[in-house]
Structure formats: structure tokens, C-alpha cells
Amino acid sequence: MPIITLTTDFGLTDSYVGAMKGVILGLCPDARLVDLSHDIAAQNVTQAAYVLAAAAPYFPAGTIHLAVVDPGVGGERWPLVVQTGRALCVGPDNGLFSPFLTEPGACAWALDRPEFWLPQVSRTFHGRDIFAPVAAHLARGVLPGQMGQLISDPVLLPLTEPVRHPDGHVTGQVIYADRFGNLITNVPAAWVAAGRWRVEIAGQQIAGIRAAYADAQRGELLALVSSGGTVEVAVREGSAAARLGVGVGAAVDFWPVEGAISP
Amino acid sequence: MPIITLTTDFGLTDSYVGAMKGVILGLCPDARLVDLSHDIAAQNVTQAAYVLAAAAPYFPAGTIHLAVVDPGVGGERWPLVVQTGRALCVGPDNGLFSPFLTEPGACAWALDRPEFWLPQVSRTFHGRDIFAPVAAHLARGVLPGQMGQLISDPVLLPLTEPVRHPDGHVTGQVIYADRFGNLITNVPAAWVAAGRWRVEIAGQQIAGIRAAYADAQRGELLALVSSGGTVEVAVREGSAAARLGVGVGAAVDFWPVEGAISP
Amino acid sequence: MPIITLTTDFGLTDSYVGAMKGVILGLCPDARLVDLSHDIAAQNVTQAAYVLAAAAPYFPAGTIHLAVVDPGVGGERWPLVVQTGRALCVGPDNGLFSPFLTEPGACAWALDRPEFWLPQVSRTFHGRDIFAPVAAHLARGVLPGQMGQLISDPVLLPLTEPVRHPDGHVTGQVIYADRFGNLITNVPAAWVAAGRWRVEIAGQQIAGIRAAYADAQRGELLALVSSGGTVEVAVREGSAAARLGVGVGAAVDFWPVEGAISP
Numbered sequence: 009m010p011i012i013t014l015t016t017d018f019g020l021t022d023s024y025v026g027a028m029k030g031v032i033l034g035l036c037p038d039a040r041l042v043d044l045s046h047d048i049a050a051q052n053v054t055q056a057a058y059v060l061a062a063a064a065p066y067f068p069a070g071t072i073h074l075a076v077v078d079p080g081v082g083g084e085r086w087p088l089v090v091q092t093g094r095a096l097c098v099g100p101d102n103g104l105f106s107p108f109l110t111e112p113g114a115c116a117w118a119l120d121r122p123e124f125w126l127p128q129v130s131r132t133f134h135g136r137d138i139f140a141p142v143a144a145h146l147a148r149g150v151l152p153g154q155m156g157q158l159i160s161d162p163v164l165l166p167l168t169e170p171v172r173h174p175d176g177h178v179t180g181q182v183i184y185a186d187r188f189g190n191l192i193t194n195v196p197a198a199w200v201a202a203g204r205w206r207v208e209i210a211g212q213q214i215a216g217i218r219a220a221y222a223d224a225q226r227g228e229l230l231a232l233v234s235s236g237g238t239v240e241v242a243v244r245e246g247s248a249a250a251r252l253g254v255g256v257g258a259a260v261d262f263w264p265v266e267g268a269i270s271p
Numbered sequence: 272m273p274i275i276t277l278t279t280d281f282g283l284t285d286s287y288v289g290a291m292k293g294v295i296l297g298l299c300p301d302a303r304l305v306d307l308s309h310d311i312a313a314q315n316v317t318q319a320a321y322v323l324a325a326a327a328p329y330f331p332a333g334t335i336h337l338a339v340v341d342p343g344v345g346g347e348r349w350p351l352v353v354q355t356g357r358a359l360c361v362g363p364d365n366g367l368f369s370p371f372l373t374e375p376g377a378c379a380w381a382l383d384r385p386e387f388w389l390p391q392v393s394r395t396f397h398g399r400d401i402f403a404p405v406a407a408h409l410a411r412g413v414l415p416g417q418m419g420q421l422i423s424d425p426v427l428l429p430l431t432e433p434v435r436h437p438d439g440h441v442t443g444q445v446i447y448a449d450r451f452g453n454l455i456t457n458v459p460a461a462w463v464a465a466g467r468w469r470v471e472i473a474g475q476q477i478a479g480i481r482a483a484y485a486d487a488q489r490g491e492l493l494a495l496v497s498s499g500g501t502v503e504v505a506v507r508e509g510s511a512a513a514r515l516g517v518g519v520g521a522a523v524d525f526w527p528v529e530g531a532i533s534p
Numbered sequence: 535m536p537i538i539t540l541t542t543d544f545g546l547t548d549s550y551v552g553a554m555k556g557v558i559l560g561l562c563p564d565a566r567l568v569d570l571s572h573d574i575a576a577q578n579v580t581q582a583a584y585v586l587a588a589a590a591p592y593f594p595a596g597t598i599h600l601a602v603v604d605p606g607v608g609g610e611r612w613p614l615v616v617q618t619g620r621a622l623c624v625g626p627d628n629g630l631f632s633p634f635l636t637e638p639g640a641c642a643w644a645l646d647r648p649e650f651w652l653p654q655v656s657r658t659f660h661g662r663d664i665f666a667p668v669a670a671h672l673a674r675g676v677l678p679g680q681m682g683q684l685i686s687d688p689v690l691l692p693l694t695e696p697v698r699h700p701d702g703h704v705t706g707q708v709i710y711a712d713r714f715g716n717l718i719t720n721v722p723a724a725w726v727a728a729g730r731w732r733v734e735i736a737g738q739q740i741a742g743i744r745a746a747y748a749d750a751q752r753g754e755l756l757a758l759v760s761s762g763g764t765v766e767v768a769v770r771e772g773s774a775a776a777r778l779g780v781g782v783g784a785a786v787d788f789w790p791v792e793g794a795i796s797p
């Protein structure tokens with residue numbers, strides 16, 4: 009049974025997600041549908057890209073990821089299929105699949121064959137009229153190349169990369185704030201695994217990087233290794249986002265502590 | 272595998288939706304369960320009727336729609352099954368299925384055979400005790416007529432129909448506001464497809480009816496053809512509901528523009 | 535097809551629930567996944583225990599309940615499997631499964647066999663790295679005893695029991711407030727089924743215990759038999775929680791009315 013995940017900014021109140029699922033099940037009755045998130049902030053392509061890329065590695069090879077955060081719907085952006093060594097993605101060509109497109113060997117096709125879409129295509133809801141039927145056809149074994157043209161220049165989101173400075177200090181950014189108010193940074197935990205570090209965010213100093221929430225007191229601000237493998241700033245059983253008053257885009261600095269002994 | 276969709280005002284925090292799904296899977300283990308919405312405003316039968324009717328046409332023939340927004344639970348309203356040429360519906364007889372009941376050939380049965388319900392029926396949760404088991408029995412092939420009596424007078428919601436006036440102008444209403452703040456009207460796009468029109472809502476004037484959000488500037492108020500085929504008032508990458516301060520029930524007027532040339 | 539239910543405080547916006555489902559489907563492709571709730575308040579083990587225990591009895595025998603509300607993740611609490619005559623539970627040993635553990639014949643195992651976990655185990659997300667794979671292995675038929683050690687002292691939540699006083703009056707507490715603002719108490723409806731009663735909550739008096747919302751006027755405060763079999767305080771088509779300004783933990787008193795005749 010092919011798995012199709014769904015990621016949108018449609019919310020769970022309106023009929024939009026249901027309509028997409030109806031279209032898929034009509035074309036591929038044995039598809040397994042798994043919701044990743046439908047509460048992406050309206051039109052926030054960057055957030056959707058992060059959530060999808062964070063969950064996707066945990067799905068079996070061959071999973072199809074249908075993602076629709078699509079401020080350009082009805083305009084000139086292409087409908088897209090992306091294929092990597094492990095997954096297929098379907099959605100708009102607006103950067104949503106950047107983390108997949110930058111994998112070695114990734115390919116992208118611009119969809120231009122309406123016989124794989126619904127007979128009537130609106131100009132406001134391609135999730136239902138183009139992307140859902142294409143995902144269902146992929147699940148039935150249709151190849152991306154049968155549905156579109158290979159392209160070499162899909163849209164990529166600008167990268168926000170952490171930096172290791174010559175003096176040893178590291179600068180990064182908060183790239184996601186989760187439900188608990190945990191602030192996930194883009195700094196790999198491996199960069200700051202050896203030695204001792206002082207973390208600076210929003211004018212606050214945090215001593216050291218810990219391994220678990222349970223290594224802090226309730227209500228204490230701490231830096232730790234996130235479940236995604238980067239450094240995260242958190243408050244045990246509280247919200248770092250609320251405590252510090254910052255969110256996505258906030259700068260984070262890591263300073264090596266003088267006299268520290270590498271393990 | 273039979274498909275059962277679910278639409279309720281139960282929310283996703285409490286145990287109610289889970290209990291319904293457990294009951295269904297106990298009676299019909301291979302049912303495919305698809306959530307349409309559980310965030311219908313409490314007791315808002317009209318909203319539930321709209322959401323269900325908007326999603327249902329995209330599901331395969333034979334789909335069973337279980338919907339429970341039921342302010343009269345435990346009182347005198349009947350439990351109901353509705354059958355159309357494409358779908359079966361299960362829920363309270365309070366108008367929730369009006370768009371199905373007004374299809375040609377639709378039939379309705381008042382459920383009066385407790386052997387198809389849970390052994391113990393509470394007077395506060397018929398979704399779990401009556402409607403979920405009936406949906407499961409329908410999915411297993413039990414016919415509506417085995418579970419109840421055909422009735423000729425199911426409850427219908429009052430209709431809010433748009434009007435074409437003798438002077439050519441058209442009046443309608445907002446019948447739904449979605450997550451994005453898009454205001455969906457009941458005026459068919461076909462009524463205003465020819466010629467040029469001025470749209471008036473909440474004291475604001477909008478020139479013309481466009482085909483896509485992408486035909487407007489970011490932040491611009493526009494009228495366009497909604498994905499459901501009626502006219503919608505929107506703000507590109509913004510909220511028309513917030514901008515105009517209106518919602519469901521707001522009047523919308525369409526005025527033909529002098530000197531316009533029909534295509 | 536084995537059923538696995540999911541209950542967490544992860545919300546539906548982030549990638550966490552999706553990652554857990556991906557892990558399960560990778561190990562047990564034919565598992566049926568049913569969300570109970572992901573909107574448990576952050577770290578609220580008591581609320582999760584209530585929601586899970588309220589929905590579980592309606593699932594078929596053999597259902598696996600995966601529940602992760604885990605403030606102690608990464609600390610010294612054990613990962614746990616609980617088995618009762620009807621169900622299996624997987625999650626942290628923090629009281630979440632108290633209603634299952636107190637069933638006659640229930641057994642608990644502390645999980646200590648990492649070969650049934652993901653190869654890399656983070657210290658912040660055992661839901662994905664330990665509990666999801668263990669649930670999938672249970673669904674494939676692995677026995678709890680193959681994955682851990684039987685223990686005799688799993689953590690139990692403190693009980694909040696109602697009391698029948700010598701003078702006949704009954705005291706209880708609100709143990710849950712649902713989406714509608716209904717206040718569910720821990721007083722069995724059977725205790726107050728005979729005779730007439732006056733209910734006191736938040737300084738308000740309610741005469742009698744009714745059978746259904748429909749037995750009250752719109753907007754009226756009433757006490758009635760909840761769908762879980764205990765007494766509930768509600769406002770018909772309104773919110774008792776908002777009206778009375780109380781929630782979980784509020785005291786409720788039941789006074790037998792003088793001169794009442796038992797049925």
C-alpha cells in the first residue's frame with residue numbers, strides 16, 4: 009500500500025483537505041494517507057519546507073509527499089514533482105521542496121500533462137485539481153516523466169547557514185519554534201560537541217549544552233541537542249519562545265569557554 | 272474498502288472522535304476513515320452542512336458520510352440515513368444533510384432499530400452509540416431500509432438563494448468564511464461571467480471579477496471565481512474577513528458596468 | 535490489521551506526530567493508525583490519562599494504545615508496556631496508564647532491549663525513537679516480555695475518588711472539562727440515580743439530575759448523566775466552564791432532597 013503524506017496551510021476546519029483526500033482515494037483506493045501538518049501558517053513556504061523535511065526521513069522509501077502551501081496558485085509557477093533516492097514530492101515550484109532538491113541525484117519535473125489532472129482545473133485550488141490526482145497517479149505507478157518535463161532550475165529557498173568563525177565562535181539562527189516554545193537552531197550539535205560553550209540568545213547567557221530536558225530544573229533555560237540533531241534552546245516544562253520573546257530568525261552565538269578541556 | 276468520512280463539532284482534544292472511530296473499527300475493521308472537519312463551531316449545523324457538501328462530490332461513489340452536529344441529541348429529533356445516487360449520509364435529522372436531501376431521487380430513513388446500535392445508548396452521545404455503529408453497518412452492506420423507516424419530511428435548512436433583479440443587478444450573501452479569511456458567496460460564477468461587473472460588499476467597491484489570486488497584487492482586495500464555482504471575495508495573501516470586518520450572512524451586490532461589452 | 539491509537543501533547547502543527555507515524559509504517563506497513571488526541575495540554579499527564587481511558591473501551595480487543603506525554607523524557611523514568619485483558623499500552627512510566635494498570639490482571643514491563651528501538655535514540659524524543667518502534671513491534675506480534683522486564687511498581691497517578699458521607703450527601707470533583715465547556719465529575723450516575731438531589735458547584739444550586747441536554751432550556755445550567763456514566767454539569771448549547779468560572783478540580787456536592795421518594 010503506497011503511503012501519501014499531506015502537508016498544507018489549509019487548516020482542519022474547512023473542506024479543502026477532505027476534498028484532496030477524496031480525489032486521491034477515488035484514483036488510488038489503497039493509498040495510505042498520513043497527515044503531517046495542515047496548520048502551517050498561511051503562505052509560509054519556509055515553515056512547510058522545514059516541517060516536511062523534518063518528518064520525511066522517518067518514512068519508508070517510496071513514500072510520496074504531497075505538500076501545498078501555494079501563494080502563487082493560478083499564476084505562472086509550475087506544478088512540480090521531485091524525486092530523490094528515497095521519496096517523491098508533489099506540489100508547487102516555490103521552494104517548498106528545497107531540502108529534497110539539494111540531495112545528490114534529485115530530479116524535478118514541471119507538470120504539463122492535463123490528462124493526469126482533474127477534468128476541470130480551477131485557478132485557485134491546484135491542491136485538489138492537480139497535485140492530489142498527480143500524487144494518486146504516482147502511487148499507482150505512473151512515472152514522473154510521463155506527467156511532465158524534466159527541468160534543471162526548480163526554485164530553491166535562500167539558505168540560512170550557520171558559520172564557524174576563525175576565532176572559534178559559532179553563529180547560527182533559530183529556524184523553527186515548536187508547539188512547546190522550543191527554539192530549534194541550524195547549528196549542528198556536532199559543531200559544539202567537544203569543549204565547553206557559552207550560548208548567547210536574545211541577550212541571555214546559557215552555560216553549556218546539555219543532553220536532555222531532564223538535565224535541567226523545571227523552569228530553567230537550557231541549550232540542548234534537539235531531536236533533529238541541531239542545538240535547541242528550551243525551558244524545561246516551559247516555553248523558551250515566550251521567556252525570551254524571540255522566534256524564527258533570532259541570532260544565536262556560541263562562544264568557546266576559556267580553559268575548557270576537550271573530552 | 273468502504274470509505275467513511277467524519278464531520279463533527281467535537282474538536283480534536285477530547286475523546287469523542289476517538290471513541291466513534293473505535294466503535295466503527297470494531298464493527299467494520301476494513302473501513303477507511305477520513306476526517307473532513309471536527310472543528311465545526313459548536314452546534315453550527317449550517318456550517319457543517321456547507322463543509323460536508325463542499326467536500327463530498329470529490330469522494331468516490333458509495334462513500335458514507337457520518338456527520339454529527341447535534342444540539343438536539345437526546346430529544347425528539349430522529350437519527351437519520353440519507354441516500355443519494357452517489358453517497359450515504361448518517362447523522363441527526365436537523366438539516367445537516369439538506370444539500371443531499373434536495374438532490375433528485377434522494378431518500379431518507381428514520382432509524383428505529385436498536386439492534387444496529389450499541390447495546391447501551393446514552394442520551395448525550397448518539398455519535399458514538401447510534402451513528403457510528405449505523406455507519407459501520409452500512410459499510411458492511413446493511414441497507415438503510417433494514418435499519419429504519421422511510422420518511423418523506425426530513426428537516427431542511429432554510430435556503431439562502433441569490434437573486435437576479437429585473438434591472439440586471441445581482442444580490443447574494445456570504446455563505447462561508449474559510450481559514451484564510453476568503454469570503455465565499457452563494458452567487459454562481461456563471462451568472463457574472465459575461466460582461467463587466469462592479470462588486471459591492473461592506474461599503475467597499477471592487478472592479479471586475481478575476482480568475483485567480485495571482486491576478487491581483489499582494490494585499491489587494493479582489494473578487495474571483497472560488498474553487499466551488501461561486502464568486503469569492505478575497506485579499507491576496509491576506510484576509511478579506513479581517514479587512515472588511517464581515518462574515519457569513521454579509522450582503523454582496525453585483526452591478527453591471529455601463530458600456531460593458533459581452534464577450 | 536492491527537490498530538494503533540496515538541495520544542500526545544505534540545500538537546498537529548509540528549513534524550513530531552508525522553515522524554512517529556513514519557517510523558510505525560516503516561516497521562509495520564499494515565498498521566491502522568487512529569489519532570485520539572494530540573492537543574493534550576503540554577506535559578499534562580492527568581489529562582492524557584483521562585482522554586485515553588475514556589476512548590479505549592470503544593476499541594476492539596487487541597488495540598495498541600501509544601501515548602506520549604513525557605515531561606521526564608531523557609531522565610530516569612522507564613519506557614513502559616502495559617497489558618490488560620483487552621489492550622496493550624506503550625509510553626512513559628509516569629502514571630499515564632493508571633486506569634489500565636489498576637485493572638485486574640494488568641501487567642507492566644520496563645523496556646530495556648534497544649534492539650527494538652531505532653538505531654539512534656535521542657534524549658528528547660522517545661516517542662519517535664523508542665515508543666513508536668515498540669508499538670510497531672507489538673503490532674507485528676512481538677510479546678512485551680521479549681522487549682523488557684516485568685515490573686511490579688509502575689507509577690500510578692494519585693486517585694481523586696468521590697465520597698459518600700454518613701449523612702447521605704456525596705462529594706466529588708470535576709475531573710475533565712471538554713470542548714463544549716461541559717464539566718465531567720467523578721461521581722457515578724448510579725450513586726445518585728435513586729431519590730432527588732440538589733447539586734452544588736461554584737456556589738450555584740442545580741435542582742435534580744436530568745437524562746439529556748434536551749431536557750433543559752437553551753442556556754439553562756443543568757446536571758445530567760454524562761456519556762461516560764458519571765454526572766456532568768453543563769449549559770444547554772453553552773459552556774458550564776465559562777458560566778461558572780471553574781474547571782478541573784472544582785468541588786461538586788450532591789445533597790439528598792428532604793421528602794424525596796425513591797423510585
